[in-house]
Amino acid sequence: MVNKNGISLVILATKVVKNKLGFLSKLFGTQEPQQEEEKTMTKLNIGIILGSTREGRVSPQVGAWVKELADKRGDANYTIIDIAEYKLPLLGEAGGDASGAAAWSEIIAKQDGFVFIVQEYNHSITGALKNALDYLREEWNNKAAGIVSYGSVGGARATEHLRGILSELLVAHVRVHPALSLFTDFENGTDFKPAAVQADSVNQMLDQVIPWTTALNTIRK
Numbered sequence: 001m002v003n004k005n006g007i008s009l010v011i012l013a014t015k016v017v018k019n020k021l022g023f024l025s026k027l028f029g030t031q032e033p034q035q036e037e038e039k040t041m042t043k044l045n046i047g048i049i050l051g052s053t054r055e056g057r058v059s060p061q062v063g064a065w066v067k068e069l070a071d072k073r074g075d076a077n078y079t080i081i082d083i084a085e086y087k088l089p090l091l092g093e094a095g096g097d098a099s100g101a102a103a104w105s106e107i108i109a110k111q112d113g114f115v116f117i118v119q120e121y122n123h124s125i126t127g128a129l130k131n132a133l134d135y136l137r138e139e140w141n142n143k144a145a146g147i148v149s150y151g152s153v154g155g156a157r158a159t160e161h162l163r164g165i166l167s168e169l170l171v172a173h174v175r176v177h178p179a180l181s182l183f184t185d186f187e188n189g190t191d192f193k194p195a196a197v198q199a200d201s202v203n204q205m206l207d208q209v210i211p212w213t214t215a216l217n218t219i220r221k
């Protein structure tokens with residue numbers, strides 16, 4: 001039996017020994033500090049995926065805004081990934097030029113997590129995004145994602161469709177979901193002028209994406 005004071009003494013002694021060992025291992029260059037350094041140097045890669053590909057689309061404006069907010073956090077390498085830059089005909093289309101498929105696989109495999117920029121088309125996601133998701137499987141698996149959507153009701157219906165698809169692809173999608181209105185966050189439905197509160201929402205979404213991405217990394221590596 002050790003009384004309360006006895007336990008405090010044991011805790012104190014353990015802390016002193018730990019500090020001393022930390023100091024010695026730094027002094028003599030053992031593995032510990034090097035591993036710490038490696039951990040802090042390896043930043044997460046988060047791909048910001050533009051879901052629309054049509055001419056005149058607004059998704060590049062929304063993606064650039066999300067990237068600017070995300071870069072300020074300094075907690076990951078954020079990269080815009082534009083489906084339109086990859087040649088992806090309909091999956092399995094006879095005679096289709098699928099020359100972009102390998103590059104698509106490579107860029108998605110490199111990411112640890114994602115932010116999907118989602119626009120509502122007929123109460124769902126775009127055909128282009130669904131097709132790009134269908135192209136790959138393992139490259140998506142066991143990663144985390146956030147969704148930023150827009151539409152007449154914030155792209156809410158498209159987002160719910162995307163959540164079902166992501167679940168099937170083993171992508172863990174976080175709860176916080178910035179939903180932009182075509183009426184109040186855009187001028188004339190085309191010039192992106194987000195309300196101030198939307199930036200907070202993006203940060204709250206990333207506050208969930210980063211720890212989930214970090215956690216899921218441990219089961220992939």
Ligand SMILES: Cc1cc2nc3c(=O)[nH]c(=O)nc-3n(C[C@H](O)[C@H](O)[C@H](O)COP(=O)(O)O)c2cc1C
Pocket residue numbers: 052053054056057058059060119120121122123124150151152153154155182189
């Ligand atoms: C084919 C098509 C279907 C659409 N259906 C919807 C819809 O069901 N709900 C909605 O809120 N907006 C709908 N819209 C409006 C789009 O959300 C809006 O045009 C948005 O800017 C499209 O994103 P993009 O500019 O990045 O392509 C639709 C637009 C298109 C082109």
